[in-house]
Structure formats: C-alpha cells, structure tokens
Amino acid sequence: MSEEGVVKKFMFVNRKAPYGTxxxxxxxxxxxxxxxxxxxVSLAFLDDGVFQLKKGQQTKxxxxxxxxxxxRALDGYDIEKLYVEKEALDARGLTEDDLLVDVTVMSSAELGKLMEEQDVVLSF
Amino acid sequence: MLHIVNKSPQDRNTLDSCLRVAQAGGTVLLIEDGVYAVVKGNAAESKLKAALGKFKVCALAPDVDARGIADRVMDGVTLVDYAGFVDLVAENKNCQSWL
Amino acid sequence: MAMCEVNGKTFETDEEGYLANITDWNEDIGAYLAQTENLPLTEQHWEVVNFLREYYNEFQIAPAVRVLTKAIGKKLGPEKGNSQYLYELFPYGPAKQACKIAGLPKPTGCI
Structure with a gap:
C-alpha cells in the first residue's frame, strides 16, 4: 500500500435481509x-439488516x-465491532438473544453519531 | 456528513431510516425516486418539514424535472445540479447511501 | 470443468482443479487432489487438511492464510501456527494447496 501505516475507520452499513437480495x-x-x-473495520446492522444475524437460519x-x-468467523479476522440498532430489533420483535454473535446494541442516534466519525462508509 | 436517499417515501421506508439515524447538521440529498418526498402535499411532507429544521435538504434538479414535479417543490429544499451533487460529496467528510 | 473418478466415485472439478461440490469429498479424493499438485501427503499435511474441513464446517468459508495460521496455532500449538511451517508443508501456499486438497473453495480474500 502506498499509504503505509495509515489506518482509516471503515463502517459497513447493512440494511437488507439476507436472502431476498x-x-x-x-x-x-x-x-x-x-x-x-x-x-x-466496523459493521452496523440497521433496518432489515438485523435479520442477517438471526439465529437458526435453515436454507436447505x-x-x-x-x-x-x-x-461467527469475523472474530478470528479481528473484526470485533458489530453494532446493532435497537429500534430495528424492537420493530421486528427481536432482542439481542435472537442474534448469533455478540454485538453492541445502540440507539439510532448513537449509531448516527458513530457513522459521522467514519472515514469511509460502505452502504449495503 | 452527506446522506443520500434514492427511494420514494411512498414505496419504501428508506427516508424514515435516514432521518432516524442522521445527526443534526448533516445534509440529506434526495435523488432518483427519492425526490418525490419534496412534493407539496405528499404524505411525507410533515416528515420532510421537520427534517428541514435539522438538516440541509437538497434534491437533484434533473431528477425533479424528469418527474414533472419542478413546480411543486416544498419551500426550503435546495435544488442542485450534477455539479452541485459533486460539490456536496466533496465538501462532506463521508457519505451514506440509504439504498 | 472436468469429471474425475477415484475408486468408483465420480466428481467434478473447476477449471483450476478445485472440487466443484464440497459434499463429494472423501479422503481418497483428497489424496487424488494432492497428486494433481504433486504433493505426497504426510500426517502433518492431513492435520492441516482436516483442520480446514472443520473450519469450513463451522464457518462456511475457507479462512484467509493469516486467520488459518492463527487458528492453527491456537489448536495445534505455536510451532505449527506460523507461515513457515505451513509453507513447508504446502509450498504453493496453504490457501491454494491445502484448501484444494480439503475440497474447499478458494479462500475469500486470498492474496
């Protein structure tokens, strides 16, 4: 890399359910x-994106x-910052216990603040 | 920070999601079918009015013109052309597209 | 794409020789894939191949080399959890060779 040693904050914003698209x-x-x-690197799960982390998916x-x-492999890749929007969980009848990985649940506003702090936001 | 919305508020909840998360002081740019939110009297008018107090709200003029709604744009919405779009991207630290 | 047969079992490989369908895999096919790489398999090779299969079963991906190295170190000890050890076993890279022999797809983010 040309800019060796420069670490930037990347946030992946996930807002879609897993199999429909x-x-x-x-x-x-x-x-x-x-x-x-x-x-x-951090991952944010908003809106239907929280369904990506739902336990018990059976796709056969x-x-x-x-x-x-x-x-669950992300931890081994040193990607440990997973943020989930509380309002999105609430609106879908889900709680943190329904999710298959450890996450930090936060409000829309808190998430918006974190988003502002990023160097790069990747939207999905 | 720049937030871009490209879906009609009558078709999708994208604008709601954007307005729920975006921090005051940011810019919301409506493009493609997202521009339908700026029409006077549309069902999302009150949401957009509230947003005008919190954010700079812009709409992409070519998309507004294409949809025949140029004469119904709510007061307070800034129309921008493609060069203005590029300026917004350049002058903001980062950008989230609410796909 | 090519059809191959080992001990009466037919299976498909892609243009790079990777197994097309992971569920076709058995140890005979693993040994056959190693032959296509001119790599005689020792117990140490099988240890890595089996580790990769377990990793895939758990996470549904082939790990990046860095992740594999770290995970092997955790499970099999630091003398094996380093790239020198893994490259000695798989000279063309654990990602390319060990994953192929294990019947896995090429790792995501493999360089």
Whole structure:
C-alpha cells in the first residue's frame, strides 16, 4: 500500500435481509477481504439488516447457501465491532438473544453519531 | 456528513431510516425516486418539514424535472445540479447511501 | 470443468482443479487432489487438511492464510501456527494447496 501505516475507520452499513437480495452476502465478502488491509473495520446492522444475524437460519429448502455461520468467523479476522440498532430489533420483535454473535446494541442516534466519525462508509 | 436517499417515501421506508439515524447538521440529498418526498402535499411532507429544521435538504434538479414535479417543490429544499451533487460529496467528510 | 473418478466415485472439478461440490469429498479424493499438485501427503499435511474441513464446517468459508495460521496455532500449538511451517508443508501456499486438497473453495480474500 502506498499509504503505509495509515489506518482509516471503515463502517459497513447493512440494511437488507439476507436472502431476498444479494446485498448481505456481497457485504460480508467485502468485509472479509477488507480484513487483509489492517484497517479499523466496523459493521452496523440497521433496518432489515438485523435479520442477517438471526439465529437458526435453515436454507436447505430455498437451495441457498446459509452464510450466517460466517458472521461467527469475523472474530478470528479481528473484526470485533458489530453494532446493532435497537429500534430495528424492537420493530421486528427481536432482542439481542435472537442474534448469533455478540454485538453492541445502540440507539439510532448513537449509531448516527458513530457513522459521522467514519472515514469511509460502505452502504449495503 | 452527506446522506443520500434514492427511494420514494411512498414505496419504501428508506427516508424514515435516514432521518432516524442522521445527526443534526448533516445534509440529506434526495435523488432518483427519492425526490418525490419534496412534493407539496405528499404524505411525507410533515416528515420532510421537520427534517428541514435539522438538516440541509437538497434534491437533484434533473431528477425533479424528469418527474414533472419542478413546480411543486416544498419551500426550503435546495435544488442542485450534477455539479452541485459533486460539490456536496466533496465538501462532506463521508457519505451514506440509504439504498 | 472436468469429471474425475477415484475408486468408483465420480466428481467434478473447476477449471483450476478445485472440487466443484464440497459434499463429494472423501479422503481418497483428497489424496487424488494432492497428486494433481504433486504433493505426497504426510500426517502433518492431513492435520492441516482436516483442520480446514472443520473450519469450513463451522464457518462456511475457507479462512484467509493469516486467520488459518492463527487458528492453527491456537489448536495445534505455536510451532505449527506460523507461515513457515505451513509453507513447508504446502509450498504453493496453504490457501491454494491445502484448501484444494480439503475440497474447499478458494479462500475469500486470498492474496
């Protein structure tokens, strides 16, 4: 890299449910690749994006790859900042216990503040 | 920070999500079908009016013109052309597209 | 794409020789894929191959080399959790060779 040693804050904003569109899977793949560049990476889950982290996904019947276990690999990639919007969970009848990874739950406003602090926001 | 919304408020909740999360002082730019939110008397008018007090609200003029709503734009909304779009991206620290 | 047969079981590989369908894999096919890489398999090789299969079963991805190295170190000890050890076993890279032999897709973010 030309700017060796420069660490920027990257936030991946995930707002789509996992199987209806390709956004969630595409985001996850870019996140895994980004881990190779030693940047300050965080993931935010808003709106239907919180469904990506729902426990108990069984995709055999729709003949799709179940990529939800991969979120549990993120820790091994040193991606530990996962933020979930509380309002999004509430609106969907979910709580933190429904999610398959450890996350930080925060309000929309807190999330908006974090978003402002990023150098780069990647929208999915 | 710049927030871009490209979905009609009657079709999707994208504008709601944006206004819920965005921090006061930021800029909201409506493009594509997102520009329908600026029409006087539309169902999202009150939301947008409230937003005008918190954010700079812009709409992309070519998209407004294309949809035949140029004569119904709410007061307080700033119309920008493509060059203005680029200026907004350049003058803000970062940008979230509410796809 | 090519169809191959090992001990009566047919399976498909892609243009780079990776197994097309991970569920086709068995140890005979693993040994066959190693042969296509001209790599004789020792117990140490199998240890890494089996580790990769377990990792894939748990997380549904092939790990990046850095992640693999760290995870191997955790499970099999620091003398094995380093890239020198892994490259000695798999000269063309653990990602390229070990994943192929394990029947996994190429790792995401593999460089």
């Amino acid at each position: 390709i956004y969630a899977l595409e985001s996850l793949e870019v996140v895994l690749i980004s881990a190779a560049f030693d940047q300050d 019947g729709i003949e799709n790859k179940n990529f939800s276990p991969t979120y």
